Amino acid sequence: MHMADALLSPTVATTMYVASAGIAGLSIHQLQKSEEDKLPIMAVSAALVFAGQMINYTIPGTGSSGHICGGILLSALLGPYAAFLSMISVLLIQCLFFADGGLMALGANIWNMAFYGCFVGYFLIYRPIMKGRVFSSLSERIRLILAVVLGSILTLQLGAFSVVIETTLSGITELPFGLFAGLMQPIHLAIGLVEGLITAAILLFVYETRKELIMDVGPSTTAKLSLKQILSVLVIITFVTGGLFSLYASAKPDGLEWALFGNKDEGYSENMALDEENYGISSSLADNAAKVQESMSFLPDYAFKDNDAALGTSVSGIVGSSIVALVAILFSLGFGFYKKKGAHKAA
Amino acid sequence: MIKMEHVNIAYDTNEMVLKDINFSIKEGECIGLIGANGAGKSSLLKAMLGLIPYEGRIYVEDSLVEKKNLASVRKTLGFLFQNADEQMFMPTVYEDMAFGLLNMGLNKDEVEKRIDDVLKELRLDYLKKKYNHKLSIGEKRMAAIATILAMQPKVLLMDEPTSALDPKNRRLYIDMMNGLKMTKIITSHDLDMIYSCCERVIVLGNGKLQADGGKEDILRNKKVLEENHLELPLAFQRL
């Protein structure tokens, strides 16, 4: 589910970078207050998650296989702040060494995978369940499984939805928003369930052998701060999604209207998980956002709209660029040949 | 140099690993610390370094091992980990050696010079720019000792230094250790190596100090060794 550079516009990519950097700043701040000693454990866990993704888990009854859900696994072991930073490390390595994701898409990927897993999944699902605020009658083992599975499902749903929003906002795909979301969400429901189950199995094993390694296990302590934390997470989500939507609204107001209200009878609106209230907030931001967008995209699309040739859709444009590319390829082949010849002579 | 008085070490409060350990080590001595698996050799070294809690008193150069003295104690002692991969946490040998030196507050030129000197002395110049994860086991061990020596410790603590080395590397390693003229404490099951490196041997077993004496007395004493789940060095078994 890694987002690609090619699917993002510079504006969206930069916005997601800024949002993820904000969360990273918050995490670093939180971590320095309490537990700077965690550096080695964070690094080793990050390497573990990365290596763990190389393992194929057979899903019973199907021919396919699943992987682990890094964000939730790390949050349960390290706490949300350290886990978030570890996930950044994992995602950076994936994008640098394996071209899984992209350098400019990294901000979006951190948001889609690390933020939802470590913060939303942790504070809204994992922690309340483990602390016994919900399902308190169930045993701790069952609660651990529930917390991890539900957390993973929510994380992947939000992540997949964000991919849809980010791509649509970037104006790359012609897929209608509703159809795109309608394809992505059910697929990721299944993926989330399986990844949640695998992650739960791993954490359950750790629970049975070394309980103390898992966060929020044991008799409920006098933790009363969670409401504030939940609220702050919600505020951040609202802010970023609101920001993204207002960018979208300013870019193609018709499209948003269509996606939000235009096709209710086709049953797409459930996928949107949005109501008019939310839309109201974002459109009030739209004017500002348009300005932001204008200043952030250093080569805004519309600057070329009048110039048909600049769109690159003319025959001479294509011929011209193809010639340049061809010459460059020939030149580089020649260069390589020349170098080899030189090396041969030297030897 | 190092003095232990009534040292007790426990894991998880109830299970005692070592009880009432007393000995002292003079400057320049080379001690072999031997015992079966789980006898508490590594724990004793870690207690000296202040990495795990203990009861009693441990003195390193007359300063008690406790929180406020840790910095100076750790400057005096150089600890070689059993697993070089855990010891060397930086990407390259060079950066690994620089890590401790930069923390000591040396400037860039001094760091550079010390690294070059140590590598030259150990004839390891070729390892300087190598990535740690690409070294062979033998190279890793040698590089690990270079990172410790760069910090110029007065005492070298070595935890199983020759395990998993092939015979040639083991021989090279032993020669290298014998070339280092500082106080050394070496833990191992490799009693032949202990015999060729150490003058004095301390045996740990059943949570206690079982024997302490010259290498000839202890390493040729079949009874003491077998009581502590050890065997005579191979060199003496054929006799």
Place this chain on the structure above:
Amino acid sequence: MNKAEKAVIEIKQIDELADGNSYLHHISPLSKLVVTLAYLLFVMSCPKYAFSTVLLFILYPISMYAIADLSLWQALKRMRFILPLIIFVNILNPFFDQQILLQIGGFPLTGGIISFITTILKGILVLWASYLLVATTKMDALCQALRQLHIPKILVSLFLLTYRYLGLMMEEVSRMSEAYYLRAPDQKGIHISAWGSFLGQLLLRSMDRATEIFHAMKLRGYIGEYRLMEKEYPPAYLYFFGWLCMFVLFRLGILAEWIGGIFL
């Protein structure tokens, strides 16, 4: 060969490439990082129909790969992770966007086809540029560049440490997988009964390993700050400003038009 083993090999390949000796290997990592990011941004900013504008950007990877002695084809193999999503998202473009933008020899090119091809081309170009960066820059140099961009120290140290233990961890996973499949030759993946214990075992071992690493760090004077040696690199003004100007020129989109005009 299992997945983990392949990944280890891939990392080693990049390490070796980054150890090379070309002009690009020796210039300042910061300028390479900035040029790469600028390149990505410029390519990403091209509109979806701007095929010829995007195609011009191919000059950067082609010329630099020749200088750095890298294979474009080898790099292209890394598309396997990201290509499925790009295709999935764009495969329906030709059906949704049927406005005809061009006629080439009587064959109508619809907007959907052009945007599909353009997006895939963008994907290839950004992949080449990113690969160029990692294949010519050693990890410590890259981290130094990140520090110069004021990325917080803790993140950079974390990244370095992760990188250090990545190979070890994957080798361990690879050994464990081998041991597993030797005893379960018919299985394609880990059976549900071992879902927890397989990675769980490794996880427990890793936690102990982390403690040891922390001890090693403390023994060498670590008190919460990770100090790194910094190296000096020769400045690369020509590379830096030259390419930034070229990118602007490519992006303006007149160049292709002009060259094409000569021939038609």
